[in-house]
Amino acid sequence: MARPGQRRPGRARSDSPARSGSGARTGSGAQRSRAKRPVEEGLVPVLAGIAREVDGIVRRPPTRPALRTKFQVVALLVREERARVMADTTLSSAARTKQLKELDGVATQLARIAARDTSLLALLAEDARVSDAARAYKATVMRAGGLEPVEEEPPPPPAEPAPGVEKQVVPRSVISHRMANPFLAPDFEAAAQRVARPRRLAGWELLEPLFRSFEVAGAGAPACMPLPDPRTVPVPAGRELMRHQAQVVAAAARGHRTFLLADEPGLGKTAQALLAAQAADAYPLLVVAPNVVKTNWAHEVGLWTPFRRATVVHGDGDQVDAFADVVIVNYDILDRHAGWLGDHGFRGMVVDEAHFIKNKTSQRSQHVLAIADRIRARMARPLLMALTGTPLINDIEDFRAIWQYLGWIDDEKPLGALLMALEETGLTPADREFAAAARQAVIDMGIVRRRKADVVADIPARRVADLPVELDGAVGRSIRAAEETLARRLVGRYRAAVEARAGAGVDDGIDLELARRVAAAELKDSSDKAGGENVFTMVRRIGQAKAGLAADYAAQLARNVGKVVFFAKHVDVMDQAEQTFADRGIRYASIRGDQTPKVRERNVTAFVEDPEVQVVVCSLTAAGVGINLQVASNLVLAELSWTYAEQTQAIDRIHRIGQSEPVTAWRVIAAQTIDSRIAELIDSKSGLAARALDGAAEDDVSSSTDVQLDALVGLLTDALAGEGVV
Structure with missing residues (x-):
């Protein structure tokens, strides 16, 4: 008896279904x-x-x-x-x-x-x-x-759908694409790749030492993998590729397949990614980007790889072209499309503004990681690229999700080539030299970080100039009174915590650890409560008070030096600034988060091409990425961001390749308020990226702790010092 599914030799086939129904012959x-x-x-x-x-x-x-x-x-x-x-x-x-x-x-x-x-x-x-x-x-x-x-x-009963599955869609074009290739088997070559088996490092905790190596072992050593000399890269007529861009394309052409492309904003990461995909033949290519830039990605595909067809996924994807070479989707609708995107047969994936996935518990991060895992399961060595000019926002742990997307680590340990590289160092985390060797091993996996000052000599310098303003009258008095109220509340919490210590006496000086816990509790209460005066409402009131002054200064710049970019954080501040420009007879364009891509594109074009449009009023969150405003060389920051990265991204809308003038960002700061402290803390945030990626000496940089928390700690300690607690 033959086993099930195996051939039975010698069996007659007179009952073959192929012969049934055919005409009998005699x-x-x-x-x-x-x-x-x-x-x-x-x-x-x-x-x-x-x-x-x-x-x-x-x-x-x-x-x-x-x-x-x-x-x-x-x-x-x-x-x-x-x-x-x-x-x-x-x-x-x-x-x-x-x-x-x-x-x-x-x-x-x-x-x-x-x-x-x-x-x-x-x-x-x-x-x-x-x-x-x-x-x-x-x-x-x-x-x-x-x-x-x-x-x-018999088929099992249908299982309960996973959370979010009910939202998923499969566009009609995608079904047609599948039917056109019904017998196409997936590529399982990846399963045959060599798997690293830890020997000497078995049992060691490796992820934490890897992350820490970027904090302690980077002095004097830029975080950039060795890159080949640039080769001749074919580009369309009228386009030009700079040397640092061609290096990444050459690395992809030579077989490198994972990149954390962390060049400073303005150095042309989009062009590098598209041409690297072309060099690696990584089509079809998936691009995941913020909503505000996905249309621009399609435009860039047409500029740099005109023989490739791009499609942009909107909504449920009714208009998507599943046969296109490049599929572009934004983070916000991944929950609807993650299913078919993971099974579409992509040979490459680009995640733009990759710091968006730094929170691994977020839905968008989980969807990106799941799609990347499914691409790796079906495709041997796909091209995976993470693009961000600000990979670190608050903590070195921001690397974790990006490294996992690239396949360098999982939740518990390094993987594949990275684990083998660590084994080959001959070191363990107990060795003093391990940090430097581990850092270099990660960098060699594909970290590429170049600064404008290092690679693009013809981009003029930029500077941030602070413009202190006095908030006079009733508004100024009201804001200062609100700060005093907040400081008294913090002091009251602090003293109550000191008195609550069981058996504790009165200590001399300020307990900084306790001050941080008090500030953290206040910050949590401020986030949880919709009403009442807190640090967030106070900062917003400061922005409203500065709006007219900042708009006046922008109007003066527009009349004296030409086009000006005006950034604000809140809608009411933008409204007030636009009213000021209208009253002064200055034509302006507006870029906000609630605009459609077509309206946004029309307003950007008006500012860039119409000489009569002198100012563009931008939202910090909506216009901080993905647009090119280099026609201006002066920028006004009417409100301060909570992060150094957000401020840098705004400035880099004008400080980028093609800029011919020195760039100045004018920060309007309310003197004698918490605004001044926030500005100082934002400047100190540059230290994290400088130490981890640019090789700055540790003594030259400040802590990367949260700006909001530090601002409250400073307010509390100043108030305690004023009461004589030293």
């Missing part, structure tokens, strides 16, 4: 035509016969249910037989090639049949229902081909 000729030849043994001739029969019937519509069953069964068995042949280690190379060629012949015939009757395409889908009649007929066909059918269990 005489000795008929007997000779039915005589089996050795070449006809096996399943493939049976499938070919049924396919010919189906083809003949399809030419004489209408299509009957029995024909649809035969078509589906042949398609199923072609897939299964292909998989069996590929896995059969007893076959010679020639025999395997011959059998695969025969199967391809049957598959081609099925494709021609489906072209005549497109309703049959639905039967080729992976999730197409297989009826009981089809299962029975499949068993009959297998026996006719010399195979023992496997007993198939």
Whole structure:
């Protein structure tokens, strides 16, 4: 007895379904035509016969249910037989090639049949229902081909959908793309890659030392992998690639496949990513980007790789072109499209503004990581690129999600090539030299960090100039009174905590650790409560008080030096500034978060191309990335951000490749308020990136602690010092 699913040698095939229904023939000729030849043994001739029969019937519509069953069964068995042949280690190379060629012949015939009757395409889908009649007929066909059918269990009841699955969609174009390639098997070559087995480092905690190595071992050593000399990279007429951009493209052409491209904003990361994908033949390519820049990505595809077609996913993807070379989707709709994106057969993936995924618990981070995992499972060595000019926002742990997306680590340990590189150092985390070696091992995986000052000599310098302003009158008095109220509340919390210490006496001086805990509690209460005066409402009131002064200064700049970019954080501050410009007779454009991509593009074009439009009023959060405003060389920051990265991104809208003038960012700061302290803290935030990525000496940089928390700690300690607690 043959085992289920295996051939049964010597079985007669007089009951072959391929012969049923065909006209009977008489005489000795008929007997000779039915005589089996050795070449006809096996399943493939049976499938070919049924396919010919189906083809003949399809030419004489209408299509009957029995024909649809035969078509589906042949398609199923072609897939299964292909998989069996590929896995059969007893076959010679020639025999395997011959059998695969025969199967391809049957598959081609099925494709021609489906072209005549497109309703049959639905039967080729992976999730197409297989009826009981089809299962029975499949068993009959297998026996006719010399195979023992496997007993198939009834399909399990549908499982409860995972959270968020009910939102997922599969655009019609994507279904058409799948049907056009129904027999295309995924690439499982990745499974054959060498897997690192920890030997000396087995049992060691490695992730924490890896992260810490970027804080303690970076002095004097920029975080940039060795890059090859730039090669000639073909670019469209009228485009020019700079040397530092060509280096990344050359690295991709030589086979490097994972990049954390952390060049400072303005150095052309989009062009580098698109040309690297072209050099690596990483098509189709998936691009995940913020909503405000996804249309710009499609525009850049047309500029740098004009022979490649881009499609942008909007909403449920009704207009998406699944046959395009580059698919562009924004973070906010990944929950709807993560399913089909993971199975689409992408050979490359680019995550723009990758610091958006730094919070691993967020939905967008989880979707990005899941899609990348599925691409790696189907494709050997895909091109994976994370683009961000500010990879570190608050803490060195911001690296974690980006490294995991690139496949360098998982939740617990380094993976693959990184683990092997650590093994090859011959060191363990107990060795003093481990930090420097570990840092370099991670960098060699694909960190690329270049500063404008280092690689682009023709980009003029930039400076941040502070403009202190006095908040006079009732508004100024009200803000200062609010600060005093907040300081008294912090002092009250601090003293209550001191008194609550069991058995504790009165200590001299300020307990800084306790001050931080008090400030953290206040910050949490401020975030949780919608009403009442707190640090956030106070900063907003300061912004409102500065709005007119900042707009007046921007108006003066516009009249004296030309176009000006005006950044604000809150809508009411933007409204007040725009009213000021209107009153002064200054034409302006506006870029806000609630605009459609077309409106945004129209307003950017007006500012860039219309000489009468002198000012563009921008939202810090909506216009801080993805737009080019280099026609201006002066920028006014009417409100301060909570992060150094956000401020830097705003400035780099004008300080970028193509800028011909020195760039000045004018920060309007309310003197004698918490605004001044926030400005100092924002400046200190530059230390984290400088130490971790740019190789700055540790003594030259400040702590990377949270600005909001430090601002409150400073307010509390100043108030305590004023009361004589020293």
